Amino acid sequence: MTAYSGQIAGRAGGRRHAWWRRIGAAGRLFRIELRRSAMLWMMPVAGALFWYNAFRESMAEPAMWNLRAMTMHHGVLLDFAPPVVGAAAWMGSREGRRHLTDLIGTVPRPRWTAQLVTWAAVTAWALVAYCCCVGVVYGLTARQASWGGPLWWPAVVGAAGIPALSAVGFAAGAWFPSRFTVPIATVGAFFALGFSAQPRAPQWQVSPTAAGSPYIGPDAGIGTFYHYLPDLSIAQVICMAGVTAAAIGAVGLLDRASGPWLRTLAYGMTAAGLAAVFVAAGLAGTARLDPHGMLAIPALHDAASDEPIKYTPVCDHAAVPICLNPAYAAYLPNVREAITPVLTELAGLPGLPKSVGQDPPAYGGPLNSSFVAGGAGVVVSEASPGGSQQFNLVLPDQLPAEPGGADITVRQFVGQIRLSVAADLINKVVGSAPGGESRAQHAVVTALTFDAGVTRVPRADAAVSAAASRFAALPAAVRHAWLAAHLTALRAGRITLAQLP
Amino acid sequence: MTAPAVSTVSAAGSAARPALRLIRLHLASRRVTAALATIAACALALRIALHWSWDTYGALQLPLIFESGCAAAVGITMGSPFGEPERATGRWLPLLRLGSGIAMTATVVVALAVASIGAHLAGGIADVARNVVGLVGIGLLCATLLGGALAWTGPVVYMLVGAYGLYTDWHPPALTSPWIFPARPQHDLGGALCAAAVFAAGIATATWRGARETP
Numbered sequence: 001m002t003a004y005s006g007q008i009a010g011r012a013g014g015r016r017h018a019w020w021r022r023i024g025a026a027g028r029l030f031r032i033e034l035r036r037s038a039m040l041w042m043m044p045v046a047g048a049l050f051w052y053n054a055f056r057e058s059m060a061e062p063a064m065w066n067l068r069a070m071t072m073h074h075g076v077l078l079d080f081a082p083p084v085v086g087a088a089a090w091m092g093s094r095e096g097r098r099h100l101t102d103l104i105g106t107v108p109r110p111r112w113t114a115q116l117v118t119w120a121a122v123t124a125w126a127l128v129a130y131c132c133c134v135g136v137v138y139g140l141t142a143r144q145a146s147w148g149g150p151l152w153w154p155a156v157v158g159a160a161g162i163p164a165l166s167a168v169g170f171a172a173g174a175w176f177p178s179r180f181t182v183p184i185a186t187v188g189a190f191f192a193l194g195f196s197a198q199p200r201a202p203q204w205q206v207s208p209t210a211a212g213s214p215y216i217g218p219d220a221g222i223g224t225f226y227h228y229l230p231d232l233s234i235a236q237v238i239c240m241a242g243v244t245a246a247a248i249g250a251v252g253l254l255d256r257a258s259g260p261w262l263r264t265l266a267y268g269m270t271a272a273g274l275a276a277v278f279v280a281a282g283l284a285g286t287a288r289l290d291p292h293g294m295l296a297i298p299a300l301h302d303a304a305s306d307e308p309i310k311y312t313p314v315c316d317h318a319a320v321p322i323c324l325n326p327a328y329a330a331y332l333p334n335v336r337e338a339i340t341p342v343l344t345e346l347a348g349l350p351g352l353p354k355s356v357g358q359d360p361p362a363y364g365g366p367l368n369s370s371f372v373a374g375g376a377g378v379v380v381s382e383a384s385p386g387g388s389q390q391f392n393l394v395l396p397d398q399l400p401a402e403p404g405g406a407d408i409t410v411r412q413f414v415g416q417i418r419l420s421v422a423a424d425l426i427n428k429v430v431g432s433a434p435g436g437e438s439r440a441q442h443a444v445v446t447a448l449t450f451d452a453g454v455t456r457v458p459r460a461d462a463a464v465s466a467a468a469s470r471f472a473a474l475p476a477a478v479r480h481a482w483l484a485a486h487l488t489a490l491r492a493g494r495i496t497l498a499q500l501p
Numbered sequence: 502m503t504a505p506a507v508s509t510v511s512a513a514g515s516a517a518r519p520a521l522r523l524i525r526l527h528l529a530s531r532r533v534t535a536a537l538a539t540i541a542a543c544a545l546a547l548r549i550a551l552h553w554s555w556d557t558y559g560a561l562q563l564p565l566i567f568e569s570g571c572a573a574a575v576g577i578t579m580g581s582p583f584g585e586p587e588r589a590t591g592r593w594l595p596l597l598r599l600g601s602g603i604a605m606t607a608t609v610v611v612a613l614a615v616a617s618i619g620a621h622l623a624g625g626i627a628d629v630a631r632n633v634v635g636l637v638g639i640g641l642l643c644a645t646l647l648g649g650a651l652a653w654t655g656p657v658v659y660m661l662v663g664a665y666g667l668y669t670d671w672h673p674p675a676l677t678s679p680w681i682f683p684a685r686p687q688h689d690l691g692g693a694l695c696a697a698a699v700f701a702a703g704i705a706t707a708t709w710r711g712a713r714e715t716p
Contacts, residue, residue: 043657052662052665053665057672082658082660082661083658097650179580179649180538180574181538182653183569183570183573183656183657184570185575186657187567187573187660189609190657191566194562194664195550198555380705461656
């Protein structure tokens with residue numbers, strides 16, 4: 001090695017050493033800021049607000065990953081906004097409130113660096129609190145859920161929102177260092193989040209509080225039969241990253257003593273951040289409601305996400321077994337209770353299903369619609385070419401104990417299933433005459449529907465109602481024997497009203 | 502007007518002048534101008550927001566957000582920049598605190614009421630008055646316990662408590678405690694009494710102790 005190359009190697013080693021020293025100094029500063037951060041004191045407040053709102057609301061949902069993750073997604077940032085924005089604005093305005101701006105402006109390092117470290121400390125504590133809160137919800141759900149795994153995208157959106165909230169608060173505090181800035185920034189951030197959570201133009205779906213279409217909300221059928229689409233979440237993460245970059249860049253613009261490259265960087269970050277926000281809003285504006293209830297954004301959509309989720313259904317062991325998606329395992333007894341009277345009524349008759357399965361609900365209509373095309377009902381499908389029939393039912397979108405507007409009870413849930421299943425199954429077994437349903441068929445359907453425990457029976461005229469009442473009043477065995485003997489004639493439309501027993 | 506009458510009026514005027522000057526200096530030291538600007542900004546924002554469409558609970562939550570901002574500003578005005586010297590020499594200090602607290606609360610109610618003229622304010626003025634009174638009480642209590650600079654924490658945190666209480670009116674199970682007074686109906690006596698009790702406690706402690714001094 002020559003003296004010259006030795007000099008170069010020594011200079012390079014010195015530069016590396018200087019970098020390590022800088023990183024070490026930044027680490028020490030970060031440790032100091034962690035100890036002095038106001039967010040440390042706000043963590044219990046954030047935890048209490050999370051427990052009061054998002055946690056209780058999520059845990060009140062049935063133990064299904066999609067329901068709990070989407071409910072938490074909607075509320076968690078609203079809970080974290082007041083403490084995080086407040087603490088960040090407080091820390092951002094610290095130098096100004098203490099009249100230390102000039103003093104700190106004389107140090108050799110750019111002021112922006114120290115401010116970034118302060119912001120990073122606030123964000124780090126907020127993220128620790130956020131991860132703990134989400135971890136509790138996900139941990140409890142993992143113990144209670146009968147099937148499935150955590151939905152990470154809702155948690156990722158929240159995690160991306162925390163730095164954005166703290167950056168906005170910090171920038172507000174740094175730009176306007178007054179004690180009145182903190183409540184204004186906090187109230188403003190909460191208002192902005194709450195405002196964007198209201199159903200508005202599609203671009204507003206980029207709000208980190210939107211867990212899907214605001215007109216559908218958390219629904220048991222979403223993300224259960226088909227993969228949870230990350231399209232909207234990706235747009236939201238882009239938006240939050242943009243807000244963070246713009247706010248941090250705005251803090252850098254304050255540092256008038258910094259060199260030209262730092263100012264250029266600050267301008268660039270602000271501009272890039274704002275551009276990212278607009279791009280994300282534009283992407284969210286192109287979202288469309290897919291048949292599985294989620295928002296698909298064409299530019300971000302991965303066709304592989306449209307594949308159905310493979311699962312082994314949970315079945316009971318009755319003569320006509322009922323098989324449900326394992327996420328709905330807790331509702332198997334309810335479905336059995338709902339369907340048993342209908343199956344008993346039709347036992348042994350041709351056309352009775354060999355098993356009962358479950359189909360996903362189908363969502364349709366425009367983006368601003370809560371229309372569930374499938375609803376609760378039965379879709380008849382041939383399970384095998386051999387003729388063994390499987391009847392697939394769609395469970396109601398509101399589950400018992402779900403704290404939604406309907407807030408249905410188990411009895412109502414059973415009644416909803418029975419109503420639709422009885423109508424579809426009995427109509428399928430009794431069938432329609434070639435020229436449309438005959439009056440005798442109508443009377444038999446009415447009688448069987450009533451006898452299956454359905455409170456709402458099909459409308460009928462006086463003669464049909466009288467025949468239906470007469471038929472329903474027969475002992476079950478007699479009625480069943482008559483049906484077994486005359487079902488073929490009844491289905492062909494050859495039985496008149498007067499011929500009904 | 503005779504000469505004795507002129508001297509009586511000027512004597513009364515000269516007696517009132519120091520009192521008015523004391524009030525003006527007290528208000529200036531508490532940054533009341535900035536607080537009034539904050540209240541005006543909140544009222545203006547409410548006015549603008551009332552032009553947009555809101556769903557049922559969103560419409561009820563909306564005034565609460567701005568009421569909280571105003572209440573936080575009132576709480577912050579309790580902080581004193583002078584500390585011990587003022588306490589040692591200010592004989593009228595408790596009365597000034599009491600007067601400024603009540604006057605600022607009334608200003609908030611009037612400002613928000615004026616902002617809602619000609620627009621549909623969910624809950625009405627009575628709701629606004631009850632919530633403002635209760636939130637200011639929380640702010641004053643926070644000022645006494647944490648200091649004027651941190652008086653915003655109470656109203657801001659309670660804003661979320663109240664907003665969620667209103668949300669549960671549409672999404673059961675509802676939170677029906679009168680201590681969550683923003684979620685109570687407009688003419689509910691329990692909610693009004695709780696708000697009044699909080700305000701009484703806040704104004705009494707703020708009058709007696711003033712805001713806690715923080716380094």
